[in-house]
Amino acid sequence: MIPSIQKNQFIDSVIRNNSDNTAKESYLKDAKEIISEVKQFGDKAVRKYIAKFDGDAPTYFEVSKEEREEAWSKLDKSLVESLQKAAKNIQSFHEKQKNTSRMMEVDEDIISGQLYRPIEKVGIYVPGGTACYPSSVLMNAIPAVIAGVQEIVMVTPVKNGEEISPILAVAADIAGVTKIYRVGGVQAIAALAYGTETIAKVDKIVGPGNAYVAAAKQLVYGDVGIDMIAGPSEVAIIADDSANPIFVAADLIAQAEHDVNARAFLITTSEQLITKVNEELRKQCEELPRQDIATKSLRDKGASVLVDSIEEAFYIANQLAPEHLEVQLNDPLSYLPKIKHAGSVFLGHYTPEALGDYFAGPNHVLPTSGTAKFSSGLSVDDFVKKTTYLYYSEQALREASEHVVNIANEEELEGHGKAVLKRIGG
Numbered sequence: 001m002i003p004s005i006q007k008n009q010f011i012d013s014v015i016r017n018n019s020d021n022t023a024k025e026s027y028l029k030d031a032k033e034i035i036s037e038v039k040q041f042g043d044k045a046v047r048k049y050i051a052k053f054d055g056d057a058p059t060y061f062e063v064s065k066e067e068r069e070e071a072w073s074k075l076d077k078s079l080v081e082s083l084q085k086a087a088k089n090i091q092s093f094h095e096k097q098k099n100t101s102r103m104m105e106v107d108e109d110i111i112s113g114q115l116y117r118p119i120e121k122v123g124i125y126v127p128g129g130t131a132c133y134p135s136s137v138l139m140n141a142i143p144a145v146i147a148g149v150q151e152i153v154m155v156t157p158v159k160n161g162e163e164i165s166p167i168l169a170v171a172a173d174i175a176g177v178t179k180i181y182r183v184g185g186v187q188a189i190a191a192l193a194y195g196t197e198t199i200a201k202v203d204k205i206v207g208p209g210n211a212y213v214a215a216a217k218q219l220v221y222g223d224v225g226i227d228m229i230a231g232p233s234e235v236a237i238i239a240d241d242s243a244n245p246i247f248v249a250a251d252l253i254a255q256a257e258h259d260v261n262a263r264a265f266l267i268t269t270s271e272q273l274i275t276k277v278n279e280e281l282r283k284q285c286e287e288l289p290r291q292d293i294a295t296k297s298l299r300d301k302g303a304s305v306l307v308d309s310i311e312e313a314f315y316i317a318n319q320l321a322p323e324h325l326e327v328q329l330n331d332p333l334s335y336l337p338k339i340k341h342a343g344s345v346f347l348g349h350y351t352p353e354a355l356g357d358y359f360a361g362p363n364h365v366l367p368t369s370g371t372a373k374f375s376s377g378l379s380v381d382d383f384v385k386k387t388t389y390l391y392y393s394e395q396a397l398r399e400a401s402e403h404v405v406n407i408a409n410e411e412e413l414e415g416h417g418k419a420v421l422k423r424i425g426g
């Protein structure tokens, strides 16, 4: 069910091609065209592209207060309870990430410090093309609320202008979302980045999405902030003979069912495990409602890689820098020092990624396509800016003046030196 790939070939083809440049170019090209039209024609272009990709455009983009209130009565109590429990775990994990402004007083003549200030307006993208993601509402909005963001605007696609799924509206209320717009895809990213007649521009856009959404975020970066490239999901599972093939297969499928472009990899020292996992994949896919998506993803984008040692498995995983890394080995905590690059790590035989996707606390908006080498999962830090500040007394400036002037002269920026000398009568 997943192709076996020789380790050297895996490194050459899969890892070197992590961001699949040809495909990326085509997503960027399509996204660029939509963005430029939304920039020029506002809501009219947003409607045009909703009609093209998602059917009839909704009469009003914004989800009304009444719709949001009604949504609560449409949901099963136990589902609301599960969402609230998940929200609580996510909140308590992210609360601990919060940094506060601090002063680093050097002495009474010199004061320096750092202010943490929330971003004012944030747009959160909640995917909705082929699945509904209330968990992504919580993961996006809760850290923003903790950071102190005042305006959290959520965008998500609906099919044929229909009402938003009640669970998304309830999740938005639980998490503290200010406004919801029934708009998704590239057109939603463009509307948030540049503003339209009905959708106000934000300062930063966060959240996961398909390859078009990821490309759109990349293109608007600079005009607005973005969190990271959080595209089609990935998992790499490192396992040996101690792993249960049923669990391994289930976790590969859990990733593959997201998207035909999702990537699920098994890196193992056990040839026998590969055989058993493939048998399991066949069995488990048969009962899966999204078996078409999962089997295509496993067949076209998945791989199993046989390695000589666990050391080698971690070497390959670090080169890959997967969004999710599962360590299905005994004594899993002892392997933490070996992990250099991964969005989020799941340790042991009883910690499926699905636990983190929905419930446990760490964020599920994570860097994909190898970008975990230089970026991190969504956190409270994504919603704050840091501003440094400085105070010098006259005496302190006098003592520093010689050094500042020396460096200014070397840079041939005499005006800089003068800005010091004028104050101390030099």
Ligand SMILES: NC(=O)c1ccc[n+]([C@@H]2O[C@H](COP(=O)([O-])OP(=O)(O)OC[C@H]3O[C@@H](n4cnc5c(N)ncnc54)[C@H](O)[C@@H]3O)[C@@H](O)[C@H]2O)c1
Pocket (backbone or CB within 6 Å): 030, 053, 054, 126, 127, 128, 129, 130, 131, 133, 136, 157, 184, 185, 186, 187, 208, 209, 210, 211, 212, 213, 229, 230, 231, 232, 233, 258, 259, 262, 323, 364, 365, 366, 367, 368
């Ligand atoms: N990395 C993460 O943290 C993370 C978390 C959750 C989900 N995900 C990923 O989010 C994605 C969700 O994808 P989805 O498609 O279900 O929903 P989505 O909301 O991301 O994308 C759907 C939208 O894509 C647009 N679109 C579709 N075809 C297009 C085309 N040919 N050209 C331009 N735009 C087009 C449409 O406007 C549609 O509304 C999956 O890939 C999943 O793996 C990632």
Ligand SMILES: N[C@H](CO)Cc1c[nH]c[nH+]1
Pocket (backbone or CB within 6 Å): 133, 135, 136, 233, 234, 323, 357, 358, 364, 365, 366
């Ligand atoms: N696996 C996704 C992150 O890549 C998160 C998610 C949401 N719902 C289910 N899974």
Ligand SMILES: [Zn+2]
Pocket (backbone or CB within 6 Å): 233, 254, 255, 258, 354, 357
């Ligand atoms: Zn998932």
